[in-house]
Amino acid sequence: MFPTAGDEDITQVTSLTENPTTSSNDHNSTENTQISSHHNNRELTLNMLIKEIVFCIALALTAYGALHNTSTKISKHPQAVRFFSPESVVVDWYRGQLSRALSIINNADVSFVMYYAPWDAESQYVRREFEKAAMILSHRVHFAAINCWNPGSECRIQHNKIPSWPILMAYTVNSRGVLYKGIRDAHSMVKFLELIMRPIKRISLTEDLVNMLSICDAVAVAFTPLSETSKYYNIWYNVALKSREFDPVGEICYGAVTSEELAVDLGVDVVPNVRLMLWNDTKVSKELINEGSRIQQWNESTLMYWVLENFAQPVARIIPMWKKAFSFERYVDGNPILILFTPLNPMYEQLPSYALLREVAMEYSNCKNNATNQWTSELIKLQQIQRLLYQQKNVTSFCDGYKFNTPRKKHNHLFKKEIESRNNKYPWSNSTHKTQKNGIFNFLLKRDLDISKAIDNPEDSQLLSSLNLLQECSMTVSDPSYTDFEQCQSYEKYLNEEQEKNMNREIDTSMLPFEDDPYSAESLIQDNIKHFCKLMRFAHEWGPTAFPTRVPDERRNVTNVQGLACATNSTLYMLAVDSVKNHHFAEALGIDITSKKDMTGVVILDSKQESQYVLSGDYNAKSIRDFVYNFTAKRLKRSLRTRIDDAAHTHYFGSDGLQELHASNDTVNIVDLTTKTFRRLVKTPGAVSIVVVCGGACGWAAARAAAAAAGALRAGGVRAAPARLDALRHDLPWHYHAARYPTVFVFPADRSREAESRSYPAELRVSSGGIVALALRAVRAPQRMRVRLALCAHAPTIAEKHTCLKDIREHMTTVIGRNLKYWRGTEDRELKDALLRRLQHLHQVSFKLGLIHITDLSSNSGKQSSLINSIIALSKHWHIDVSILRRNNTATRDNS
Known part of the structure; x- marks a missing residue:
């Protein structure tokens, strides 16, 4: 404790004063000394109190600061490490050195930059695709990657609000960056950079x-x-x-x-x-x-x-970006949609399967009353020629057999003239030649290049060879083995008539004296061919070119779809989707795209009719036109899609997996149906079928209710088979279309047609009792009575058992009265005898039912066994020949 007034410490402090000296006036000296001591004690006590207060305040402040100044819980960010390996062709600025990276990027002709965050999963996926693209184009494009997440880095400071990673940008000299928004795979990136270059x-x-x-x-x-x-x-x-x-x-x-x-x-x-x-x-x-x-x-x-x-x-190319998007939204407006699933390899200059659909779409929309009818017709023929030419090419054999020239001494002083005459269509050629007037197609016709004749006789067509030379000569002029080399020379000879007059004149050139000049025209051509072959080999990693199957006499043997769009009130939109990256879309629409030739398939979706139609045969010029024509004429049969996933890759186990659920102590197998097995089930008589249709995987409650209902029916001697179907994967016929899920269908045991079914009320909750009640309407009276008798035995209370037996007796009385009325009302002797036999058995069942007590509702009861035998005998005489009833009804109408 701290000292206070009156303690010994204060005394000890006061005793430190000087001792009083001897005086002649002892009384006065003693009194003065006492007064002085009392005054000093008061000052010391006040000082001690002030010190105690200050100390307490300091201690309180120290404790407060110690409680609130806890050590930080935020750990330091890890040190930046390389995102790309040191041996990579991609320059990795992993510390976010933005200014240094941009200084190098700005000096390159074309640069492709990836701004990434090392922790981001998308960045980690794009990394390997980015590096693949860099390995293909590193000799022409500068590839760089910048870590724009590293805290404190220059890139993070300048760009601290990037919404998502990674960001891919292409830069060219003296131009702003071009943001890449395409698919983030190597082939699409290479195609994009080729367009940028x-x-x-x-x-x-x-x-x-x-x-x-x-x-x-x-x-x-x-x-x-x-x-x-x-x-x-x-x-x-x-x-x-x-x-x-x-x-x-x-x-x-x-x-x-x-x-x-x-x-x-x-x-x-x-x-x-x-x-x-x-x-x-x-x-x-x-x-x-x-x-x-x-x-x-x-x-x-x-x-x-x-x-x-x-x-x-004419054909929209849809490229889903694997994010929340609305690529198909503008086409889903009630009009039908035709979707072509085919490999859309971005590396190929042409896609014949896509080009064929484009021709069909142009024909479909080219009405005769259009002002541009002739333009479209000529363009269709021209594109068809180009497609046929492309199908004849073999790029692989060309690249494998191409022989590059070895360096040699230039002896021809007209070498520059020769190169220019052979390659005047290259961008570095500065000569522009005048052509005929009055438009493109008049120019073709003046040169006797008839497009229609070219299509009918492709082997003898001058236009085919002309267009072929336009495309091939520029690529193969340096190939000594090229068979049309002389044709290329003769084709372009007319363009250089003025220059041919000066062939003997010496031409000054700045090129190196040897063929290994990297900037000579011929070296640039060979470098371009090397690059082209490298791209084609890389394109084959995606897959080969998908060609439509050839049909004999393709031009004359096809259906005419010219102007069909004007013959209907709705427009058929035509779309193309890549089947390699988006095969799951085709599978969801009922197309097994992997089993199709070249992974190419066609489907038409009609939202108004809630139907779809799948092209069954191979995709070619005839089948696609027939498909479009038959759809317009409403001759196509609706396709019912069905899809079973492999159990190794999904939670859905297909139609061959049986799940066992227990109901009423009996094993009940619930079968998973497909479109085909559903049709087979509803057409096969012999058992009451309970089918639960769900919008996806059926829940536990609906499946258990179906299993329990089947168990109750089996306990009453009725054969019952429960099943379930996923309507999102398997389509049903029109008359079984469900407006809401789950929906329960019950098919009777003696059915001969599919339509004889009953559906569960949509507004009621699915339960086993409700399904049993629905199923009882689908069975005959004797079977219904046996099931109700079995249900009475499982009633939980005595009162409910009494009520159940009372309802059965009342129902039996009603059935007897109805059949007695039929017997009295008919005049047909054969029918009257059949009804009489039925009435005899009904009275026998009614008599034994009156003898049953609730204690007899057990399996070992003799009364219940006798009653069941009577019900079985009734069921054998319950059926009445339908022909008798028809004859009776006909006689009644004639008498009336």
Whole structure:
């Protein structure tokens, strides 16, 4: 305890004062000393109290601080480690050094950057796909990865509100980044980067435009003359780049015409200008060619919005992104939908299966009263030629057999002229040649290139060889083994007539004196072929090209679907979905896509009719047209999908698995049905079938109720078979369509047709008693009586047993009265005798039923056994020949 007034310590403190000296006045000295001591004691006591108060306050503050200043529970973030291995071709800035990474990215021609978080599962998945793409394009594209999550890093500080990972961006020189929104697999990334590296194709000849129209869904062409600043061309170039955010697979092809003379030949008088060539129309923006506002409107945002807003295609390519999306929403408006499931390999320049559906869609929508009918008809034929040509190619054998030139000394001083004459369609060729006027197809017809004749006689067609040379000569001119090498030379000879006059003139060149000049035209060609073959080998990892099966005399033996869209009030939307990445969509619609040729199948969904139709045969030009025609004519038979998953990969165990549930001490097997086994079950007589239809896996309550009802029916001598069906996986015929789930169907034992069924009331809860009551309506009176007798034996109380027996007796009285009325009302002797025999057995059962007491409701009761024998005898005489009743009814109508 701290010292207080009156303690010995205070005394000890006061005793430290000096001793009083001897004085002549002893009394006064003693008194003065006592007064002084009392005053000192008061001061010391006050000082001690102040010290105690201060000490207590300090102690309280210390305790308060100790309780509230606990050590932090947040541990330090781990040290950043490499996300990609050191040997990877991807440059990994795992510490988030954003400025250093961007300095290198800005110096590369094309860069592809992955902003990632190392803990993110999606980033970890994309990592291996990103590295695969880097291994293919590392010699042309700089691949980098930046850790933008590392706390305290430069990337995290500048970009701290990224909603999701990873973010993939492509950068080019002097351009903003292009966000990649496509599928995050290596093949799709490579396709996207190929489009970024070559966003625009220069159109130097009319044939270039024809070739683009025969391959692409739409062609956007800008007529931009090259000026000192090339302002308009640069804007169009950025539009082509930025649009790949919304079109990562290249459905829109971008071209540029830099020659004003060629622009005039193509019907363009005012430049700059832009046109969007679609399958059924050519869009021209009036705002962009307005003299007063042309410069203001010629900007990236306006041009890109106009192109994307007006883009339309006959077949929409749906690419689900594995996230919550509404890819199909705009097509589900009540109109039917045709979906083609086929491998949509992004690496191939053409997809023949997709191209065939595009031809059919163009024919289907090309009505005769359309103003662009002729344009669409010619384009259909041109695309069909291109598809047939592509099917004849063998890229694998070409790449395997291609021989690259070895370095050799240049002896020909006209080497530069030779290279230019052979490869004038390459982007580095600066020569633009004038072609015939009055449009593309008039140009073809002037050269005697009849498209219809080409399709009918593909082997002898000049157009086939012309288009073939347009596509193949530029790729194979350096191949000595190429069989059409001379044709390529003769084909392009007319383009260089003026230059042929100067062949003897010496040409100065800056190229190296040997063939190993990496920037020579021939070296660039060979490098392009190497790159092309590398891409094709990589594309084969996805899968080979899917070709439609060939049919004999394909052009003459097909159904005409021209203009069928105008013959109906609804439009058939046509979609294409990749069957490799999205095979589960096809399986959910009832198509076993893995067993189809080239994983290609077609289905039509009609939401108004709540039906679907699946193409049963192989996919080819005839079958798809017949399929569309028969659907329009309402000749197709509805397809009932059925799907059983493997038990190793899902909780659903299919129709071959039997689950055992116990009811009434008897084993009851509930069978899982499919579409086929359901039809077989309802058509097979002999037992009362109880089918529970669920919207998914049936719950425990509904399954147990069906099992208990079957057990109760079996206890009454009625054969009963419970079953269940998942309606989300297995379709049912029209008359069994359930409006809500679960729904219970009961089929009688003596059924001869499917429609003889009863359904459980939708507003009532499914129970075993309710199912038994429903089943009793489907059985005959003797069997119903046996079941009710068995139910009385299981009544829990004596009062309920009395009531149950009373109800059976009253019901028996009603049955006897009804049959007695029939006997009295009929005049047919044969029918009267049959009813009399029935009445005799009914009276026998009624008599024995009156002798039964509740104590006799047991299996060893003699009275109950006698009653059951009488009921069995009644059931044998219960059936009356239907022909007798029909004759009786006919006689009654005649008498009336």
